[in-house]
Amino acid sequence: MITSFRTAAAVLPAAACTSALLVLGSSTPASAGVLDVTCAPPSSEVVNFSPPLTMTPQTVTVSTTTQYGPCVSLSNPALTSGARTNSSSAPGQTCLELLTNGPTTFTVTWNTGQTSTISANRTSTVVGAALVTTHTGTVTAGLFAGSTAVQVLTGAAADVLPCTLGLGTVASIYSAVTLEITSV
Known part of the structure; x- marks a missing residue:
């Protein structure tokens, strides 16, 4: 014993x-990814809605301007900033569009003249007083093709929640932006 x-x-x-x-x-x-590029605030995005979003479905022109920078890339030190712009019209838009999830594709034009096209899944949620939109996906074309990408936009939800209750409108949203592209 x-x-x-x-x-x-x-x-x-x-x-x-x-x-x-x-x-x-x-x-x-098993293998850690290598950070291709990171862009942090004061990187920002402004989305304008014309006419402003309401809870009544209507055709709305959505204009997006995103400024990336400062950006740091060890593999491409000349890359220091980027931008993207987009404008499109869609029928049946309401405030609820701000909280939708789904696929999206966008292209970043870097200060070097190169581009990166990112295909991602978009998720949006209200966290406290913030509207947080996360894009998680892959660079499908251009610089850093094949790398993973995560973009997080954080803006104020002050107009969003009243609008979804039919108590206001949303004319624009300003967000701070963080973008990380990592090779796998």
Whole structure:
């Protein structure tokens, strides 16, 4: 009985150490990605709605201007900023469009003249007083093709929530932007 206790006492610490090493070893990723480029605030986006969004469906022209910068790229040090603009009209738009999720594609034009086309899944949610929109996807063409991309826009939700209740309009949204493109 005492021999079994001594054997167990000697084996348990060794087993615990082995288990800890296995757990620690398995938490390390097999291959870590390399950050191709990161752009942080004061990167920003302004989206204008004409006419302003309401809860009554209507044709709305949506104009988007995004400024990326400062940006840092170790693989392409000349890349320091980027931009994208888009304008489109769509029928049946309401305030609820601001909270929709789904696929999206956009192209960033870098200060070097190169472009990156990103295909992503868009998710939008209100977190406290902020409207947070996240684009998670892949660079499908151009500079950094094949890399993953995550863009997070954080803007004020002050006009969004009243509008979804039919108590106001949304003429524009200003958001701070963070963009990270990582090779896999």
